[in-house]
């Protein structure tokens with residue numbers, strides 16, 4: 364039977380085996396890719412849930428779509444070294460690049476209709492090592508898990524008023540956020556808001572000691588509250604005009620305040636604020652020196668992925684940074700591919 | 714080629730099987746990570762980048778060894794079309810092994826992401842940010858990735874066909890197991 368090079372009739376069994384091996388491998392691949400499990404929460408489904416009924420904001424970020432670029436410096440005071448060996452905590456000045464933004468999927472949203480404001484920030488060490496973050500002004504996040512965030516987006520997008528009720532009964536932590544959204548004062552300037560990491564991260568210092576932390580960028584400008592209706596009267600794009608003028612007349616500053624968790628504090632749930640009396644360390648000051656429109660500005664090309672971290676900072680057991688990284692990547696892929704829908708005006712850029 | 718070898722050199726076999734396992738892992742990690750928002754996304758993409766760059770180095774070593782040692786001839790009785798298919802598919806496999814990691818790196822560079830591998834190893838960017846280049850590399854990485862997987866399946870089917878049905882000694886030329894007495898390729 365071992366006549367080389369001849370296909371025997373008995374080889375039918377082998378052919379079936381080969382087909383089974385190939386078919387099985389293809390099926391395993393399809394399963395891994397999620398094609399056989401449409402219920403899996405994927406970046407694509409998250410982005411679909413973020414997309415407004417009018418369609419995606421082509422060429423723009425899929426969330427926090429309205430924004431304006433800034434550049435400046437991060438001035439480290441040296442106190443952060445005790446907590447983390449991140450190079451940008453060594454006393455000195457480090458280039459910073461960022462983006463003030465509104466938490467909406469509509470790049471043309473009216474400022475006074477958007478409750479959540481954010482800041483994307485990138486700080487670069489002398490050797491080019493980068494730290495990126497994206498922070499918002501509420502003191503805690505709306506929900507406990509990425510899955511709940513998806514459910515929130517879906518419920519909020521439904522016309523049926525019962526949808527939100529059902530969502531809130533399944534995710535009671537949302538009530539605190541709803542209360543904040545209703546009662547927290549509005550400010551009339553990006554320069555008067557605090558921006559909070561909300562997610563927890565782990566700082567490691569030179570000795571190898573680890574601390575779970577969250578941080579905030581707290582404005583040195585005194586916040587003046589303003590009625591939502593008054594903000595609306597100032598115009599749909601007031602915040603961008605205001606921050607442009609304000610920074611043109613003087614650099615604006617935020618103090619970076621790190622909050623260190625006590626053992627047992629909820630590090631995996633950004634909807635739970637830590638008690639007020641936790642240790643706080645001021646690690647430096649962000650100085651915003653220049654504002655540029657997003658269309659041709661330096662923040663356009665950056666994905667402020669909160670998992671781009673320097674040595675000395677790593678993710679904690681908080682499930683959000685990983686989910687955000689995966690979704691922001693997809694958002695970036697899409698908006699870069701759609702760049703012609705949001706053309707740059709400068710010819711200089713290749 | 715004068716005195717062509719009868720089988721691949723042990724180092725070539727080692728690399729073939731080591732890289733085969735790693736590449737199959739890369740393909741599965743690739744499609745698994747991009748469809749996940751779970752915490753495992755971060756370790757998966759870190760492995761994907763690190764292993765991908767390691768494979769780029771390995772394929773260069775492997776090509777150098779291939780030029781040095783050559784490859785055993787295919788069985789003389791193999792139909793010419795199959796021989797051509799074998800040669801072309803091997804060429805394509807080498808092509809994918811070189812191009813895929815380069816596209817992966819290019820995609821990250823063109824999106825202004827820092828490329829940081831396991832252990833904090835940083836790869837400097839050789840390209841500036843470019844929406845156009847990013848989109849091109851991203852699409853190519855995705856679709857060539859699928860084509861690579863399809864070709865690996867075909868290659869696997871062909872290898873099993875040689876091993877189980879034709880039993881013509883082709884599998885033994887690269888078999889990872891210590892060589893038993895095997896059939897000589899038909900003269």
Ligand code: HEM
Nearest residue numbers: 424425426427462481482483497498499509560561694695
């Ligand atoms: C699973 C939950 C979340 C999802 C799916 C999500 C989704 C997104 C998306 C798609 C973008 C656009 C990214 C880009 O194209 O560059 C974005 C931007 C942003 N997100 Fe989130 N996000 C989530 C949680 C959070 C949290 C917890 C915070 C704050 C603590 C946050 C703050 C921001 C900020 C500030 C930006 C704007 C960054 C920039 O200026 O580019 N997000 N988000």
Ligand code: HEM
Nearest residue numbers: 732733736737779784803806807865869872883884886887
């Ligand atoms: C990712 C997976 C794989 C890749 C990229 C790959 C690549 C290659 C390449 C490029 C060659 C040609 C060697 C040369 O002529 O220099 C080769 C030969 C071979 N491979 Fe693979 N391989 C893979 C997986 C497999 C698997 C799973 C099998 C078997 C089950 C296999 C069996 C063989 C055999 C039998 C040969 C020898 C062909 C000959 O003698 O000409 N390979 N492989």
Ligand code: HEM
Nearest residue numbers: 696739740743744747762765766768813814817818855858
């Ligand atoms: C043998 C080498 C490689 C193979 C076979 C491979 C394969 C894949 C596959 C199959 C995907 C999923 C595509 C999809 O379904 O969307 C993927 C995605 C990806 N790969 Fe690779 N890859 C390789 C090397 C690399 C390298 C060296 C890097 C970077 C250093 C890289 C970075 C990426 C990234 C960032 C993605 C996500 C793309 C996105 O959707 O944004 N890959 N890869």
